[in-house]
Amino acid sequence: MSTTTPIEPHLTHRERVRAAGLSGDYWYPAMWSGDLKKGEVKEVVFWKESIAVYRGDDGVVRAIEDRCAHRHVKMSLGVVQGCDLACGYHGWQFDGGGECTKIPHEVRTKNRPDIRVGSFPVTEKYGIVWVFPGDPEKAQLSALPHMEPVEKNWATIPVDYVVKCHHSMIVENVCDFYHEFLHRDYRPFASARFTGIDTTDDSVEVRYETKIGGGPFVKYFADSGSVNLNTIKLWYEYPFQRSDIDGKYLHWLFLRPIDEQTTHIFYVFTFKSFKLPFVKATLPRWLQQPVMALANKLYVQPVLGQDNWIMEAEQVAHNRHGGRPSFEFNPFVPKAQQLTMKKWDEYEASLKKRVSTTKKAGRATESPSAASLQVAE
Ligand code: FES
Ligand SMILES: [Fe+2]
Known part of the structure; x- marks a missing residue:
């Protein structure tokens, strides 16, 4: 939002x-489609709000809030893992809907909370990625x-x-x-x-x-x-x-x-x-x-x-x-x-x-x- x-x-x-x-x-246009290769993530700003736009290994473009739910580091500094985006710090992984799908380190609690960030509708047409x-x-x-x-x-x-x-x-x-x-x-x-x-x-x-x-x-x-x-x-x-x-x-x-x-x-x-x-x-x-x-x-x-x-x-x-x-x-x-x-x-x-x-x-x-x-x- x-x-x-x-x-x-x-x-x-x-x-x-x-x-x-x-x-x-x-x-709104995020970028030209050709400027986002498979496995790439880029920061796109709309009116002071930063969005992490990435293309999964399946070729599909996804857009999530540019903020890790852990310590709020920009997700656009992370790396694409399959169809998810992993934060560059502790590697927490989020899917295109913003849901945390993986924490790759020890989690010392039995009831892990539901962790998620925002996500945005995204599509491609006319050689443009739209958010x-x-x-x-x-x-x-x-x-x-x-x-x-x-x-x-x-x-x-x-x-x-x-x-x-x-x-x-x-x-x-x-x-x-x-x-x-x-x-x-x-x-x-x-x-x-x-x-x-x-x-x-x-x-x-x-x-x-x-x-x-x-x-x-x-x-x-x-x-x-x-x-x-x-x-x-x-x-x-x-x-x-x-x-x-x-x-x-x-x-x-x-x-x-x-x-x-x-x-x-x-x-x-x-x-x-x-x-x-x-x-x-x-x-x-x-x-x-x-x-x-x-x-x-x-x-x-x-x-x-x-x-x-x-x-x-x-x-x-x-x-x-x-x-x-x-x-x-x-x-x-x-x-x-x-x-x-x-x-x-x-x-x-x-x-x-x-x-x-x-x-x-x-x-x-x-x-x-x-x-x-x-x-x-
Ligand atoms: S700040 Fe993102 S995983 Fe720790
Ligand atoms: Fe002019």
């Missing part, structure tokens, strides 16, 4: 947004994002890294097409004009007219003949973000908040077609992945590097000036912030309810993370 610290009531609206987490009752950090009973009801282009084997560019800023700054950055000045040399988009916004209970959709991909390198490959590169739709589809250019260039951006100022982001860019420079032909399939790798190095990484640089600067600026008034002209920003706060308030209320139910059932000590949960009374 994630721990939350109540947001101070005297904060300004913007300070409250920048202190909010993302609801744990959704699936569900919230109420496990809600995991079945929460769908993974549907990434049809990945199922259809389009050319893709997966990119992940940690950014030292709040998750809301990232969503606002990606959905705000007014910041072309930052990218004036690479020109991923130009002359943007806001054309509309729609909201639902779970999403904000924003649309722009703009000129996509006119910058160096990409202009030779972008298939302007068969792809309309003059409009884009972007969504904050809580808790992730995505975009669509003419149904042919689509991206997904998954955010795993680590704390108020650190976010691990996972981008999946997908492309239906790219053309060969100076000729009319589209790229043959065998050439797509090498070209994607080149595009990533020469174009995507430098552009995203500019965004990271400015978002981290925004976080520093927010820490210094967050309480001061500011001006905002993009209609997307306040809508996205409202959605973030609504979902966070709902999640905090549901956590509070879970804790009181656990206490009433007299099980508070069984779940130490629940017992240490700080919720405003």
Whole structure:
């Protein structure tokens, strides 16, 4: 169960947004599937809560609380034993459900207590390991994002890294097409004009007219003949973000908040077609992945590097000036912030309810993370 610290009531609206987490009752990316080999364990943090994610010798991924029930050493420092995870200190072994299955040393008591730690729903799809950090009973009801282009084997560019800023700054950055000045040399988009916004209970959709991909390198490959590169739709589809250019260039951006100022982001860019420079032909399939790798190095990484640089600067600026008034002209920003706060308030209320139910059932000590949960009374 994630721990939350109540947001101070005297904060300004913007300070409250920048202190909010993302609801744990959704699936979040832990890592790329290929980064967790059989017999490996890794620490994954969701909103200040550490999770030990490991792949058993049977190839199945499991996720348990990153805390040994003995002396609270991190389980992610341990070793995989078959389908269990053994703590690195005295070797206590836990299964994927968090139950202690073995103590490999002398136990001087006849009635060994039932020993367990928390566990988390975990699954794999689209080459990503997903964890569900919230109420496990809600995991079945929460769908993974549907990434049809990945199922259809389009050319893709997966990119992940940690950014030292709040998750809301990232969503606002990606959905705000007014910041072309930052990218004036690479020109991923130009002359943007806001054309509309729609909201639902779970999403904000924003649309722009703009000129996509006119910058160096990409202009030779972008298939302007068969792809309309003059409009884009972007969504904050809580808790992730995505975009669509003419149904042919689509991206997904998954955010795993680590704390108020650190976010691990996972981008999946997908492309239906790219053309060969100076000729009319589209790229043959065998050439797509090498070209994607080149595009990533020469174009995507430098552009995203500019965004990271400015978002981290925004976080520093927010820490210094967050309480001061500011001006905002993009209609997307306040809508996205409202959605973030609504979902966070709902999640905090549901956590509070879970804790009181656990206490009433007299099980508070069984779940130490629940017992240490700080919720405003
Ligand atoms: S601290 Fe984990 S087995 Fe002792
Ligand atoms: Fe940008």
